[in-house]
Amino acid sequence: MPELPEVETVVRGLRPALEGRVIARADLRRPDLRFPLPARFAERLEGRRIVALSRRAKYILAELDDGEVWLTHLGMTGRFTVDAAAGATATSGQVGHNSGWALIEPHDHLILETEAGARVVFNDARRFGYMDLLPAGGVETSKHLKDLGPEPLSGAFDAAWLTAALAGKRTPIKAALLDQKVVAGLGNIYVCEALWRAGISPKRSAHTVPGARARRLVPAIKAVLAAAIEAGGSSLRDYRQTSGELGYFQHVWDAYDREGTPCRKPGCAGVIRRIVQSGRSSFYCPAHQR
DNA sequence: AGTGTGTCCTGTGTGC
DNA sequence: TGCACACAGGACACAC
Numbered sequence: 180m181p182e183l184p185e186v187e188t189v190v191r192g193l194r195p196a197l198e199g200r201v202i203a204r205a206d207l208r209r210p211d212l213r214f215p216l217p218a219r220f221a222e223r224l225e226g227r228r229i230v231a232l233s234r235r236a237k238y239i240l241a242e243l244d245d246g247e248v249w250l251t252h253l254g255m256t257g258r259f260t261v262d263a264a265a266g267a268t269a270t271s272g273q274v275g276h277n278s279g280w281a282l283i284e285p286h287d288h289l290i291l292e293t294e295a296g297a298r299v300v301f302n303d304a305r306r307f308g309y310m311d312l313l314p315a316g317g318v319e320t321s322k323h324l325k326d327l328g329p330e331p332l333s334g335a336f337d338a339a340w341l342t343a344a345l346a347g348k349r350t351p352i353k354a355a356l357l358d359q360k361v362v363a364g365l366g367n368i369y370v371c372e373a374l375w376r377a378g379i380s381p382k383r384s385a386h387t388v389p390g391a392r393a394r395r396l397v398p399a400i401k402a403v404l405a406a407a408i409e410a411g412g413s414s415l416r417d418y419r420q421t422s423g424e425l426g427y428f429q430h431v432w433d434a435y436d437r438e439g440t441p442c443r444k445p446g447c448a449g450v451i452r453r454i455v456q457s458g459r460s461s462f463y464c465p466a467h468q469r
Numbered sequence: 470a471g472t473g474t475g476t477c478c479t480g481t482g483t484g485c
Numbered sequence: 486t487g488c489a490c491a492c493a494g495g496a497c498a499c500a501c
Binding site: 354 | 473475477478480
Binding site: 213254305357 | 492493494495496497
């Protein structure tokens with residue numbers, strides 16, 4: 180599933196096709212994703228111009244010209260692909276039931292066509308993703324966004340904030356950083372990577388992080404996210420950029436999915452271990468992460 | 470309130 | 486090849 184860098188990459192990939200464009204047709208192929216979709220969802224998208232596309236945490240926000248905001252969470256396997264010249268790539272085996280040329284893949288749940296001729300497809304095999312329509316002005320107070328912590332790449336996320344957010348927490352730092360109220364947008368991969376960079380064990384109790392460790396951790400989080408965005412988002416299995424290309428940040432993971440391999444930290448003799456915390460894999464170096 | 474666990478869903482990889 | 490099982494980027498709904 181996409182974490183913040185992947186969602187940011189998706190937003191950037193969607194902008195040329197969708198920002199300022201009019202949705203000529205919305206083909207909704209099932210009534211729900213993880214949750215039921217809004218009433219008359221496709222009809223409410225059709226004819227609307229997308230004024231602006233943005234990201235908050237792992238949410239994609241599309242501001243529509245009637246004031247509603249179309250919100251998407253990609254869940255674990257959700258992805259958008261953009262075909263700017265769809266008609267030119269029609270192939271045999273087409274099963275499009277309306278346009279006649281559209282090739283529908285399994286788990287394609289929403290297909291948009293813009294007046295400019297782009298085709299944007301939302302595909303989500305596991306269907307952990309979700310979409311909603313929010314009223315103008317109600318985005319920040321919506322159930323999705325109201326409790327989110329600061330954006331990790333913003334100035335609001337600093338050692339002082341993290342110290343306050345972790346105060347008194349008895350949960351492991353790994354779980355605390357996955358809590359979107361503490362900081363918004365981190366997931367399993369980048370928490371592992373940031374803790375590796377900061378030299379902090381994922382098992383460390385969160386309330387012992389404030390102080391010098393927090394002052395290492397905050398820049399580590401910012402650096403690993405910035406590097407991943409720069410690389411175009413990562414991809415282990417399901418993530419694709421909107422162009423269909425794989426992100427390549429996975430080639431520079433230092434901890435995630437590297438169980439049993441030598442620690443890459445210069446001078447460190449450790450071997451990456453995998454443990455399970457609250458049902459999810461954590462990868463870390465026991466030698467330099469304390 | 471804070472914290473840990475189970476759950477939604479499908480696909481893929483591994484080992485027998 | 487077939488089959489069973491573990492595991493996968495999230496976060497909600499519970500139980501304690």
